[in-house]
Amino acid sequence: MRLNLIAAISILSTLASGLGLPGLAPRSLVIHPETCVMNKEGFLGTSFPDPPCGVSRGNGKDTVTALLCFVVPPCNGQCTISFTDALTATGSRRLQLFTLDRCPTTGGDTWGSKPFRDKHIGTFLVSIPGPAAVVEDFGLTFPCPKTVTKYGFELQPVWDNDSVTWDNSKGGLIITCD
Numbered sequence: 001m002r003l004n005l006i007a008a009i010s011i012l013s014t015l016a017s018g019l020g021l022p023g024l025a026p027r028s029l030v031i032h033p034e035t036c037v038m039n040k041e042g043f044l045g046t047s048f049p050d051p052p053c054g055v056s057r058g059n060g061k062d063t064v065t066a067l068l069c070f071v072v073p074p075c076n077g078q079c080t081i082s083f084t085d086a087l088t089a090t091g092s093r094r095l096q097l098f099t100l101d102r103c104p105t106t107g108g109d110t111w112g113s114k115p116f117r118d119k120h121i122g123t124f125l126v127s128i129p130g131p132a133a134v135v136e137d138f139g140l141t142f143p144c145p146k147t148v149t150k151y152g153f154e155l156q157p158v159w160d161n162d163s164v165t166w167d168n169s170k171g172g173l174i175i176t177c178d
């Protein structure tokens with residue numbers, strides 16, 4: 001009887017996880033990007049993988065943007081995009097965040113060939129250490145996905161002089177599920 005009960009519970013939980021039932025998904029997660037690909041104005045065919053990841057612009061030119069891919073597991077809560085713990089920040093210390101139509105691929109995405117940039121969803125003002133201030137929020141919070149979902153984002157510098165770097169595995173752009 002006891003064995004049967006355990007077997008039944010095991011079958012039920014296998015079924016439930018296969019269906020991605022929200023009740024079994026975790027409620028608290030911090031997700032770091034799987035990929036950071038930098039692309040530089042003037043380098044149409046070259047991508048620059050991290051570390052460190054970063055964006056920059058000097059005297060109004062030589063723009064470097066960062067393309068990021070998040071693989072978000074099912075999570076039973078609200079997902080919030082934030083930026084934290086930059087390594088260095090000079091100039092405007094601002095980052096504009098855009099959604100991309102797909103995830104970037106290491107080596108495959110360059111200034112001349114990158115995912116389509118969709119919406120400007122927010123702007124951060126970086127301070128070190130700790131979380132960046134949110135200067136603009138046009139959609140930094142959304143319901144977390146019920147199945148594993150990939151999200152592509154691009155961070156770009158703001159104004160003529162701006163340089164921000166971060167360690168992708170410790171900080172930078174993160175998604176938290178609460």
Ligand SMILES: *[C@@H]1O[C@H](CO)[C@@H](O)[C@H](O)[C@H]1NC(C)=O
Nearest residue numbers: 058059060091159160161162
């Ligand atoms: C950017 O930096 C250059 C040289 O370092 C300086 O001449 C220029 O005034 C700066 N621009 C802004 C908007 O701060």
